[in-house]
Amino acid sequence: MVANIDNNTTGGIHPLKFSLWLIILSIVMMFGAFTSAYIVRRAEGNWLEFDLPQMFIINTVLIILSSVTMQWANNAAKKDNLSLVKIMLALTMLLGAGFLFGQLSAWDNLVQNNVYFGGTSSNPAGSFLYVLTGVHGFHLITGLIFLAIVLMASFKYKVHSKNMLRLQLCTIYWHFLGGLWLYLYFFLQVNH
Amino acid sequence: MSSTDIAIHQTDMHHGHDEHEHHHDQNFFEKYIFSLDHKVIAKQYLFMGIAWAFIGGFMSILFRLQLGWPEATFTFLEPILGQWVQNGKLDPEFYLALVTMHGTIMVFFVLTAGLSGTFSNFLIPLQIGARDMASGFMNMLSFWIFFLASVIMFISIFLETGPAAGGWTIYPPLSALPQAIKGSGTGMTMWLISMALFIVSQLLGGVNYITTVINLRTRGMSMTKLPLTIWAFFLTAILGLLSFPVLLSAALLLIFDRSFGTSFFLSDIYIAGEALSQTGGSAILFQHLFWFLGHPEVYIVILPAFGLVSEVIATNARKPIFGYRAMIGSMLGIAVLSFVVWAHHMFVTGMNPFLGSVFMFLTLIIAVPSAVKVFNWLATLWRGNIRFTAAMLFAIGFVSLFISGGLTGIILGNSALDIQLHDTYFVVAHFHLVMGAAAFFGMFCGVYHWFPKMFGRMMDEKLGFVHFWLTFIAVYLVFMPMHYVGIAGFPRRYYNWTGFEAFNIFTDLNTFISIAAILGFAAQFIFLFNFIYSIFKGRRATLNPWHSNTLEWTTPINPGHGNWPGEIPAVYRWPYDYSKPGAAEDFIPQTVPFSQTQSSNLPQERVLE
Numbered sequence: 001m002v003a004n005i006d007n008n009t010t011g012g013i014h015p016l017k018f019s020l021w022l023i024i025l026s027i028v029m030m031f032g033a034f035t036s037a038y039i040v041r042r043a044e045g046n047w048l049e050f051d052l053p054q055m056f057i058i059n060t061v062l063i064i065l066s067s068v069t070m071q072w073a074n075n076a077a078k079k080d081n082l083s084l085v086k087i088m089l090a091l092t093m094l095l096g097a098g099f100l101f102g103q104l105s106a107w108d109n110l111v112q113n114n115v116y117f118g119g120t121s122s123n124p125a126g127s128f129l130y131v132l133t134g135v136h137g138f139h140l141i142t143g144l145i146f147l148a149i150v151l152m153a154s155f156k157y158k159v160h161s162k163n164m165l166r167l168q169l170c171t172i173y174w175h176f177l178g179g180l181w182l183y184l185y186f187f188l189q190v191n192h
Numbered sequence: 193m194s195s196t197d198i199a200i201h202q203t204d205m206h207h208g209h210d211e212h213e214h215h216h217d218q219n220f221f222e223k224y225i226f227s228l229d230h231k232v233i234a235k236q237y238l239f240m241g242i243a244w245a246f247i248g249g250f251m252s253i254l255f256r257l258q259l260g261w262p263e264a265t266f267t268f269l270e271p272i273l274g275q276w277v278q279n280g281k282l283d284p285e286f287y288l289a290l291v292t293m294h295g296t297i298m299v300f301f302v303l304t305a306g307l308s309g310t311f312s313n314f315l316i317p318l319q320i321g322a323r324d325m326a327s328g329f330m331n332m333l334s335f336w337i338f339f340l341a342s343v344i345m346f347i348s349i350f351l352e353t354g355p356a357a358g359g360w361t362i363y364p365p366l367s368a369l370p371q372a373i374k375g376s377g378t379g380m381t382m383w384l385i386s387m388a389l390f391i392v393s394q395l396l397g398g399v400n401y402i403t404t405v406i407n408l409r410t411r412g413m414s415m416t417k418l419p420l421t422i423w424a425f426f427l428t429a430i431l432g433l434l435s436f437p438v439l440l441s442a443a444l445l446l447i448f449d450r451s452f453g454t455s456f457f458l459s460d461i462y463i464a465g466e467a468l469s470q471t472g473g474s475a476i477l478f479q480h481l482f483w484f485l486g487h488p489e490v491y492i493v494i495l496p497a498f499g500l501v502s503e504v505i506a507t508n509a510r511k512p513i514f515g516y517r518a519m520i521g522s523m524l525g526i527a528v529l530s531f532v533v534w535a536h537h538m539f540v541t542g543m544n545p546f547l548g549s550v551f552m553f554l555t556l557i558i559a560v561p562s563a564v565k566v567f568n569w570l571a572t573l574w575r576g577n578i579r580f581t582a583a584m585l586f587a588i589g590f591v592s593l594f595i596s597g598g599l600t601g602i603i604l605g606n607s608a609l610d611i612q613l614h615d616t617y618f619v620v621a622h623f624h625l626v627m628g629a630a631a632f633f634g635m636f637c638g639v640y641h642w643f644p645k646m647f648g649r650m651m652d653e654k655l656g657f658v659h660f661w662l663t664f665i666a667v668y669l670v671f672m673p674m675h676y677v678g679i680a681g682f683p684r685r686y687y688n689w690t691g692f693e694a695f696n697i698f699t700d701l702n703t704f705i706s707i708a709a710i711l712g713f714a715a716q717f718i719f720l721f722n723f724i725y726s727i728f729k730g731r732r733a734t735l736n737p738w739h740s741n742t743l744e745w746t747t748p749i750n751p752g753h754g755n756w757p758g759e760i761p762a763v764y765r766w767p768y769d770y771s772k773p774g775a776a777e778d779f780i781p782q783t784v785p786f787s788q789t790q791s792s793n794l795p796q797e798r799v800l801e
Contacts, residue, residue, distance in 0.1 A: 015326035015407040022399040026437045033441035033484070037477055041456070046472045118453030120469040127454040131445065 020169050024176050027139060031180065034135070035187055038128050042191060048123035050115050052188055053106035059099050060185055066095035067178040074171045080161045082154065089151045092174065096144050099181075103137050132184055136177075143177045146170050226336075228328030229753040233335050234314035235646060238639070240342060241306020242720070245632075247346075248297035249713050255290045258282045260706025262690045262699070276354075284687040288357040289375045291685055293349065295360030296383070300390060301345070303493040303631045305338050308394075308432075311496055311638050312401045312425040314646065318744035319419050321410025321761060323754045326403040330396050337393035341386045348382035356383035359685065361486065364457040364478050368449045371463050381450070384443050391436045391443075398436075401429035410743070412763035416520075417782070419742050419767045420513060423520050424499025427527045428492050434531070435488035442481035449473070476541050483534035490627045491530045494594075497634020498523060498565060501587040503767075504641050505569055507740045508584035509576030510778050512768035515568040522561035522568075529558050539610045548607040555605035562598055566591060577771065577778070581738070582656025583641035589664050590633040596668075597626025600675065615685070618678025621671045629667045636663075636719070643723075644737050648750045649730030655722040659715055666712025673701050739779045741767045746783055764800075 041047075073088035107130065110116075115126040150170045153159050159167050227233060254273075257266060265280025276286040313331065317324055325331045348355040357375025358367035362383070370377040405426045409418075418426075448454040455470030457478045462468070506513040513519060535543060535551040569591045578584065600622040603609055613619060636659075643651045677698050682689070689695040736745040743763065747755050761783040769780040774792035786793055786800040793801065 013407070015403045018407055019326060019330070019399045019403045022402055022433060023395070026395050026399075026433050029434050030437035030441050033438040033481055037441070037445070037456075037481060040480065041474055041477055044474055118448065120453075122454060124454070124456055124472050127448065127456060131448065135444070 014165060016165065017169060017172070020172055024173070027176075027180070030135070031132075031184070034128070034132055035184075038132075038187075039191060041124055041128070046123075048115070048125040049192070050110075050113060050125070052129075052192060053109040055102050055106035055109060056185060056188075059102040059106065060181065062095050062099045062102060063178045063181050066092045066099065067175050069095060070171050070174045074164075074167055077154075077159055077164060077167050078161050082157065082160060085159055085167075086151065086154050089147060089154060093144060093147050093151065096140060096147065096174075100137060100140060100144075103133055106133070129188070132188070136181060136184060139180070140177050143170075143174055146173060226332060228324070228332050230313045230317050230325050230328070230331060231646070231751065231753075231755075233331055234310050236335050237305060237309030237313060237338070238646075240339065241302050241310060241635075242723070244297050244301040244306060244342070246716070246720070248294050248302060249716060251290045251294040251297070253710060253713050254282070255287055255294070256706040256709045258287055258687065259689075260703045262688060262702075282687075285357055285374050286354055287687040288359075288373070288685065289354040289379070292357050292359050292362075292375065293345075293355050296345070296356070296387075298628065299360060299489065299493065300387070301342060303627075303635070304394065304432075304489070305390070307496050307631060307635050307638075308401075308425065308428055308492065309335070309338065309397060310635075311421070311500060311642075312397070312429065314642065315421050315744065316401055316404050316425055317408070318645070318747065318751075318755060319422055319742050319767075320405060320408065320413055321743050321756075321763065322404060322408035323756070323760070325400045326408060327400055331400050334393045334396035334400065337389050337396065341389035341393060344382050344386040344389070348379050348386070351379050351382070353377045353379055355379040361479075361482055362446070363482075364446060364449065364475055365461055368446060368458055369461070369463070369468075370450075384447055384450075388440060388443055391440045394432050394436050398429035398432040401425055402433065405429075410760045410763055413782075416517070417763055417766050419499075420502040420516070420519055420523075421496075421499035423523060424495045424497075424502075427523050428495040431488045431492050431495070431527055431530060435485040435492075438481055439485035442478060442485070445481075446478065476538070479538050479541060480534070483537045484531075486537065487534040488530045490623070491526055493627050493631045494634075495523060495526070497590060497631045497637075500634050500638040500641070501569070501590045502572075503742070504583050504587040504637050505572050505591075506768050506770060507641075507738050508579045508581055508587070509573050510579070510770045511572055511576040512770055512772075513568065514571035514574075515564070516766065516768060518564055519568055522564040525561035526558060529554060529561070533558065536605055536607075536610070539607045540614045545607070552605055552607045556602060558605075559598070559602055562594075566595055566598070581640070582651065582653055582660060583637045585657065585660040585664075586633045586637035586640060589660065590630050590637060592664075593625050593630040593633060593667065597622055597624075597630060597671075601626060612681070613678060615683055616678040617674040617682045617684055620684050621674035621678055624674075625667070625671050629671070633663075636660075639723070641738065642744075643726065643730075644733030644749075645744055645747075645751075647727050647730070648733055649726050650733050650737065651726040651730060652722050655718055659718045659722065662715035662718070663712055666708050666715060669708035670705050670712060673705050677701060736781075739777070741769060741779055741781045743782055746781065 069088045069091045073085050073092065076082075076084035076088060110126065110129070114121065115129070116122040117127055117130040147170060150159060150166055153166060224232060227236075254269070257264075257269075266277055266282060267280040269282075270277045273282075273286070276283045313325070316322070345355075353374040355375060356362065356367070356379045357373050358380065362380070366372050367376050367380055370380075405418075405422060445454075445456040449456050449458055449470070453469065455473040457475050458468065458470035458473040459475075460467070460471060502513055502519060533551060533555045535547065536555045539548050539551075573588070600618070604613055604619060604622055640651055640656055643649070677695075680694070680698070682695050682698060690699075733749055735749060738745075743761065746761050748757060763782045764785045765780065765782055767782050769775070771778045772780060772792045775789060776791070780789055780792070786797050790801060
């Protein structure tokens, strides 16, 4: 797959890394659309005000921690500390799964407070919250799949200081997902 | 992703690749179906685009029959349309479905996927000097997801309740409520699924195009030595990357409204006296989201045509393109402006008149870069040594259509005038000329010009002339009268207008438009015949049949996977050294160093010798 990438090419950044940034850009545009729709819709009134689930704080801590472990794995791989790479990747996966679990329980909490996604008693305020967290959660699942692939590769000794690309891509994507959640959390706090 | 140590083995792998082109025999599936070769993927996009264009064109003929002969009976259509024709009358809801599908197919499947997909894939690696796209696998995935989207859209045409019928802009609440119209049932669901897949496919393609242009240019190919085609494809891909995700967001919210009982776009709706449960939604919000994609989309359609036409005009006028940097600058300007004008589609939604004025001014500014481009094309043609090849005719035809369609854009961009003209045939005429027919002309121009590189054979020039003149005349005969009926207030999307006193007088004109449309559609079969016949029986092409400067003509006549059998050539000059004074021939390819052209070098180029 990389056979077509010549060494006499112009750019300094690896094409796949560049592609990843572009994919991230398109995801940013998607959430930009959702959040601006949120602002426009909120300004029109008839907007249900409710408290954000407490779980969001714990989840935010979890996802920040997972970014730390991810970076740790990346640094360990640079130093060829392979066992630490595996531990940190596994830890990142656990924290990521924990975050997803926390988001689900946050939804549960919302339903208990009569904030619904659809149906007769739903309000766009609640629906938007479900869409923002849901679409973010979907991307987080893709991140977890990516992590699993890298973790498997690390067990086959394919992740080390001379073969960093895969891990680097995964790290960038994971940090982005964390940053995206921080943005969403901040956005929801401000516009609530 | 390869599991080898990329950093170390990259160079070695590459030499192996250079020395023997086909180190393993590809079977039929690898070579022609699930190919990773950008040239094969480009042809796949082209074939799909042509197939869709004929389906979309045929639909327009069906509804033109209804509009041109409103009192006639169409029993002869029963064998094809079945129950959509009742007692010789076209079903009104089917008419709306036809209009919707014609728009969807033409805008997305033909002029986005068919145009960008074909020529970005084909020309980007060949013209920048790369062996393939940055990720061949993602490229293949892009095509096959598009294929899947196509299959779903195609099946939706044959549903008993018909395909989507709420217009290609699928405004809710019409598109959100199956109770409103038959087409908003399963047909609309399939439309949304198909479009979601389509967006994913375009994003995968676009990521590849941008990465390839940024990262894989050959030695010496700086951004200011790129042919204008590449600049156009590059900016098109950026527009797509930024705008398609927004449509995906809108489509997702619409899916939730339709299937999960949310109320993002729905509020206070009564059906048969019964209030729907959804409250608090905003239908206008959908229009904002849709047109944030929708407006860049028209430039996604037209920018590749800009690029192809610039290249063909310079080559066939045997002159350097006039104002190369101004051409890039104007495309950049258009690309940026395309994101801040979307609300000019919504002047009559009750928006704040002040906001309307802001969008009006921004819209009118687009006339400046557009005029720069037109001026530069005309200046390139001016006193050129013009060769009227079929591709060149279509390129000149494009400029003509772009001028006549663009001028009415200035009229429509005025928020006050738009109140009268909104949703009339004036709008239909405007966008069909400026982005429909013009983009098609760009596509034809590209196919005629690069056909020898694609298939190693030439298309028949005489049939090309006949095709051009019939199409060119038909396009003007169809769309010029539409302006006239549009100014009179004739509304678009009306199945039957004979009941209105004001519009009855236009019966003859509508019949005339329909006859011209049938003529234009019939002319496309000349192209189809020429295209298919030439693939197998066309005159064999020479290495550089148009005496062109760009890199793709330095490859073998039928380039294999990897494009250049040996090393990739380096680039020394811009691609527009045509008819340079003092040069031996009237073209100097990009691969010729200045040291070999001392007689023609300009004073500032002497240092490069």
